[in-house]
Structures are given as structure tokens and as C-alpha cells.
Amino acid sequence: MKTKKYDKVIQKHEVKPKYGLNMLISFVFGGFVCLFGQFLIEIYVHWFGLVRDTASTLSIVSVILITSILTGFGVYDTFGQKAKAGAFIPISGFANSLTSAALEGKNEGIVLGIATNLFKLAGAVIVFSIVSAYVFGIIRYFLVEFNLVPQLEHVVYLMVNMVGLY
Amino acid sequence: MIFLKAFIVGGIICAIGQFILDYFKLTPAHVTCSFVVIGAALDVFGLYDRLIKFAGAGAQLPIMSFGHSVMHGAMEKSEQLGFIGIGMGMFNLTAVGITSAILFAFFTALIFKPKG
Amino acid sequence: MKVGRQSWKFNNDVYIQETATAVGPMEAQGPLGQYFDKKYDNSYCGKKTWEQAESQLIRDAVEGVFSKTNLKEKDISVVFAGDLINQIVPTHYTFRDFNIPFFGVYGACSTSMESLLLSAVFVDSDQAKIAMAATSSHNMTAERQYRNPTEYGGPKPDCAQYTVTGAGVALVSHTASKIKIESATAGIIVDAGQNNPNDMGPAMAPAAAQTIKQHFEDLQIDENYYDLIVTGDLAKGGSPILIDILKGDGYNIKDIHDDCGKLIYGNDQPVFSGGSGCGCCAVVTYGFIKELLKTKKVKKVLIVATGALLNPIILQQKETIPCIAHAVALSVVE
Numbered sequence: 001m002k003t004k005k006y007d008k009v010i011q012k013h014e015v016k017p018k019y020g021l022n023m024l025i026s027f028v029f030g031g032f033v034c035l036f037g038q039f040l041i042e043i044y045v046h047w048f049g050l051v052r053d054t055a056s057t058l059s060i061v062s063v064i065l066i067t068s069i070l071t072g073f074g075v076y077d078t079f080g081q082k083a084k085a086g087a088f089i090p091i092s093g094f095a096n097s098l099t100s101a102a103l104e105g106k107n108e109g110i111v112l113g114i115a116t117n118l119f120k121l122a123g124a125v126i127v128f129s130i131v132s133a134y135v136f137g138i139i140r141y142f143l144v145e146f147n148l149v150p151q152l153e154h155v156v157y158l159m160v161n162m163v164g165l166y
Numbered sequence: 167m168i169f170l171k172a173f174i175v176g177g178i179i180c181a182i183g184q185f186i187l188d189y190f191k192l193t194p195a196h197v198t199c200s201f202v203v204i205g206a207a208l209d210v211f212g213l214y215d216r217l218i219k220f221a222g223a224g225a226q227l228p229i230m231s232f233g234h235s236v237m238h239g240a241m242e243k244s245e246q247l248g249f250i251g252i253g254m255g256m257f258n259l260t261a262v263g264i265t266s267a268i269l270f271a272f273f274t275a276l277i278f279k280p281k282g
Numbered sequence: 283m284k285v286g287r288q289s290w291k292f293n294n295d296v297y298i299q300e301t302a303t304a305v306g307p308m309e310a311q312g313p314l315g316q317y318f319d320k321k322y323d324n325s326y327c328g329k330k331t332w333e334q335a336e337s338q339l340i341r342d343a344v345e346g347v348f349s350k351t352n353l354k355e356k357d358i359s360v361v362f363a364g365d366l367i368n369q370i371v372p373t374h375y376t377f378r379d380f381n382i383p384f385f386g387v388y389g390a391c392s393t394s395m396e397s398l399l400l401s402a403v404f405v406d407s408d409q410a411k412i413a414m415a416a417t418s419s420h421n422m423t424a425e426r427q428y429r430n431p432t433e434y435g436g437p438k439p440d441c442a443q444y445t446v447t448g449a450g451v452a453l454v455s456h457t458a459s460k461i462k463i464e465s466a467t468a469g470i471i472v473d474a475g476q477n478n479p480n481d482m483g484p485a486m487a488p489a490a491a492q493t494i495k496q497h498f499e500d501l502q503i504d505e506n507y508y509d510l511i512v513t514g515d516l517a518k519g520g521s522p523i524l525i526d527i528l529k530g531d532g533y534n535i536k537d538i539h540d541d542c543g544k545l546i547y548g549n550d551q552p553v554f555s556g557g558s559g560c561g562c563c564a565v566v567t568y569g570f571i572k573e574l575l576k577t578k579k580v581k582k583v584l585i586v587a588t589g590a591l592l593n594p595i596i597l598q599q600k601e602t603i604p605c606i607a608h609a610v611a612l613s614v615v616e
């Protein structure tokens with residue numbers, strides 16, 4: 001039996017997620033993850049004397065390493081459930097999706113289990129970043145070719161300044 | 167000061183991601199894919215670079231910066247080599263992120279067992 | 283004997299001769315922990331993989347009924363068994379160690395009552411002397427297959443459910459015991475147009491309502507006949523919807539309704555809106571409800587196991603979730 005007659009009853013009991021609370025939790029946890037990343041950058045610059053660019057890259061790699069280890073110990077999924085978007089939006093979410101998929105395939109062997117499953121969840125992110133970079137890259141390339149960039153940049157920066165972001 | 171800015175900007179980006187997840191009932195995969203596209207788009211006029219200068223890790227850690235890095239590398243290379251450079255430069259800045267993630271994931275899977 | 287459109291009334295003295303259950307750590311620590319026979323403190327149940335762990339749970343429950351009754355595999359005429367995993371492999375890999383005529387069944391989370399119903403029909407019509415109904419589910423095997431890797435950190439909404447790690451086995455025969463199987467109603471597949479795999483309660487409630495309503499009509503009774511109507515895993519999301527739908531049909535089950543998904547876990551356990559999985563209804567019925575009947579705390583119970591008949595691929599094709607509910611009526615012998 002395929003029917004829509006229960007739509008009203010189901011709608012009546014629909015429980016909406018707590019938007020405000022969830023956003024606040026994500027804000028706090030996400031902020032702390034980024035704060036930790038910034039903290040690492042400062043350590044690498046001031047204690048290890050690295051250039052800021054290198055320190056930023058190393059900070060990202062450090063966060064990835066820490067996430068992989070936490071995932072291996074089985075604690076990252078609890079953190080992810082508590083922190084909501086604060087855990088999966090930073091690069092730690094990407095590292096966790098790779099590591100958890102790899103761990104899952106452990107029983108099926110190294111080639112068909114770990115290696116094949118590694119990109120099960122993260123593949124989409126890489127595909128979209130490459131495809132969108134091509135699309136936007138080609139757009140920007142032609143804007144540069146036809147010398148439209150200065151004018152358009154001016155317009156965009158005006159809009160952004162009006163919004164008061166900077 | 168940079169710490170406060172990193173905290174706030176990183177937090178805001180995560181909060182927006184959470185809202186999209188809740189309101190549109192999408193999966194984390196959908197949200198992260200949208201964010202990398204937005205990150206790439208914001209680099210057409212160099213907007214994301216300005217955010218990074220402002221907020222440091224607050225803009226570099228979120229997944230948006232992955233899309234930005236791919237785009238940035240493509241643009242840098244295309245300035246040197248023209249149209250063909252777009253494809254050649256994409257992994258320049260993101261290589262270390264992807265390679266280290268694969269490396270750590272692989273060895274973690276060899277060493278640890280999932281606990282559920 | 284078949285009565286009405288979807289039901290059977292068992293006039294030939296069909297009893298649940300014995301039951302046995304085996305559960306994982308979360309269930310053992312829950313409020314019903316004392317009612318389960320074998321309890322593990324680890325989801326691997328002493329095995330190397332989770333699929334093998336689920337097989338072990340079924341094996342423990344099967345050996346449990348054998349040791350409680352001193353029966354052997356040659357005494358069992360037929361077994362109806364199933365679980366949630368693709369091609370029901372945990373069940374197959376368990377029963378390859380037993381030489382019993384085997385029927386594999388899949389009803390998602392309604393498998394427990396589906397297998398019990400089939401066992402009762404076979405015994406009632408003397409097609410089997412002793413029939414075995416076996417069901418199981420495991421949190422990690424279900425997560426791996428239907429959702430995401432178990433260590434994945436993506437957040438689940440509050441309306442999600444926690445698949446029970448547990449196996450339940452029942453033996454059905456003419457041998458008199460305290461628990462009689464009075465009647466049963468098979469469900470029809472009901473698709474109410476829901477498509478959220480993280481919110482299955484609202485999808486399954488209409489199927490449960492259809493089966494309960496048809497059960498009342500086929501047997502010409504109403505809600506006052508039962509002391510308790512227990513659903514398998516509607517949990518906190520689906521129960522209010524079920525009560526509302528039946529109210530619209532003229533049946534008020536509010537005071538006699540409970541749900542295995544709500545019963546099996548405590549409020550302090552991180553289980554979102556409650557338990558789910560075919561093991562949920564199986565272990566709660568064969569462990570806890572059986573004790574309630576034996577001690578006459580309730581005398582007539584209707585167990586309605588609900589299942590969502592989806593898989594991840596079809597859902598990505600923008601399909602909705604069809605569900606089914608099978609019901610078995612148990613009563614205590616005075």
C-alpha cells in the first residue's frame with residue numbers, strides 16, 4: 001500500500017532540530033579547533049623559527065595527524081557527535097572520514113579493504129574541489145584575458161565593504 | 167588578537183555549516199562539498215586570501231580553504247603557463263594535505279582496530 | 283487457521299516452549315540487563331570481526347535453548363531465521379554448524395515476529411513438531427552497511443536510533459508451557475511517503491497501525507482484549523504517531539502501549555531516540571516480556587515488530603521508505 005493519508009499526522013508530531021543550540025555548539029567547538037590550529041601556527045613560528053606559510057601548512061598536517069590518531073583510539077566519533085559541525089567542517093572532518101573508512105576496511109585486507117575504501121566518504125570533497133576549481137579557474141582566466149578583473153574586483157570589494165565584513 | 171579572530175571566524179563558518187545541515191536536512195558530505203565549492207568561488211577575486219590574512223587558522227582550517235587552495239594553486243600556475251596551467255597547479259598547495267591525510271589514515275588503519 | 287484478511291488463530295495449542303537471548307555491552311548495562319541470558323562486555327564478542335560477532339550471538343542463543351530444554355538439533359523440525367545484514371550472512375554462517383532444515387527470512391526489524399509467526403503456523407498445522415525462530419542484529423554491522431564507518435565523526439540527529447546488538451531464539455511446539463501463542467497477523471507493505479533514513483519512527487508507525495487495526499478486525503476484538511501492546515522499535519519518534527493514527531480509527535491504545543526500543547535502554551545511555559534493529563524486539567520479547575507473562579504481570583500481550591524495507595542505494599535514487607509490521611499475540615496459561 002502506497003499512501004499519503006498519514007502525512008498530516010506525521011507532520012503534527014514532527015520534532016524540529018534545535019537550530020540555535022546546535023549552531024552555538026558548532027560555533028564553540030569549531031572555534032576551539034581553529035584556535036588550536038592558530039596556537040600551533042604560533043608555536044611553529046616562535047619556537048621553531050619557521051616562516052608563517054610553512055607553519056600554516058605544518059599546522060594543518062598536525063591537525064590531520066591528531067585527528068587520525070584520535071580516530072584510531074575510537075574517541076573521535078564521540079567528539080564528532082558532541083561537537084556537531086565544529087568537528088566535521090575543519091580539515092579534521094576530512095582526515096576523520098579518510099581514517100574511519102580505512103579502519104572499517106581493515107578486516108577485508110590491505111588492498112581490497114583499507115586502500116579501496118579509503119576515499120569512500122572523502123572522494124566527493126576532492127572531486128568537487130577539482131571540478132569547481134576548473135570552472136572558476138576558466139572564468140577567472142578569461143576575465144584576466146579580457147582585462148575585466150580590475151573593474152569587477154572594484155565592484156566586489158565595494159559590495160563586501162558595504163556588508164562590513166572587513 | 168589573532169586568536170580571538172581565529173576563534174570567531176572558524177566558529178561562524180562551522181555554525182553556518184550546522185545550520186545548513188539541520189535546516190535543509192542534508193548529510194555532512196553535502197555540506198562539505200558545498201563549502202569547498204564556495205571556497206573555490208571566493209578565490210576568483212581573492213576574497214578568501216583576505217579572510218586568511220584576517221583570521222589565520224580560523225579561515226585555513228575549515229574545509230573551505232581546501233577549495234581555496236586548489237583554486238589558488240591553479241591560478242598561480244596559470245599566470246606562469248597560461249590556460250594549461252590551470253590543471254597543472256591544482257595540487258601544488260594541497261598536495262601536502264592530501265598526501266599526509268592518506269599516509270596517516272593508512273598507517274592508523276594498519277595499527278588500530280575500530281571500536282564502534 | 284486463517285481468519286480474516288491477514289491473520290491466523292492458533293486453535294491447536296501452540297506454545298513458546300523456551301527462549302534464549304544473547305546481548306552486547308550496551309544492552310547488558312541497560313534497565314533490562316538482568317533478563318538476558320548471555321551478556322558480552324565487548325562488541326566483538328570474542329571474535330575478530332563484527333560479522334563473526336553477530337554470528338556468535340546467534341550461536342549463543344541457539345545453544346542456550348538447547349541447554350535449557352536438553353533438546354538436540356535433530357529434534358528441531360525447521361528453523362526460520364534472519365538478520366539485517368546483506369544476504370543475511372551472520373545467520374547463514376551460524377546455521378551452517380547446525381543440520382536443521384533452514385528457511386532464511388528478511389523483514390528488516392520485523393524479522394523476529396515474522397519468524398515467530400511462520401514457526402507458529404507450521405506447528406499449528408502440524409507441518410513441524412518443534413520450530414525454531416531466530417533473529418539478530420548488531421550495532422556495528424548495521425552501521426557499516428546502512429550508514430557510515432563506525433569511527434566516523436559526522437553528527438547524527440536526535441531522531442536517529444541505536445541498533446541493538448543482540449540475538450533472540452524461540453522454540454515453538456505443542457509442548458505445554460506457560461506462554462501460549464494465540465494468534466498472529468502478517469503485515470502488508472505500507473509506504474507512507476517518508477524518506478529520512480535517520481527518522482524511521484514516522485515511516486514505520488503507519489505499518490504498525492495497519493497491522494494492529496487489521497488484527498482487531500480479523501479476530502473481532504478491540505484494544506481492551508490486551509493488557510499490553512508492544513511495538514518493536516518505533517521509539518520516541520514513532521510511538522505518538524501510532525497512538526494518533528489508531529485514535530483516528532477508533533482505538534485508544536495510549537495506556538497499554540509501550541515500545542521495545544524505549545524499554546531496552548536507559549535515559550542515561552547515548553542512544554538518541556531509542557533502540558532499533560531486529561534484535562531489539564527479539565531480546566526484549568524473549569527475555570523481558572516472557573518474564574512479565576510468566577509472573578502474570580501481564581496476561582495478554584500483542585507484540586508488533588516493525589521493519590523499514592530500504593537500502594542505502596535505493597534511497598539515494600530519491601525513493602521513499604516502505605515498511606511492514608508483523609504481530610504475534612501471546613498469553614499466559616492460567
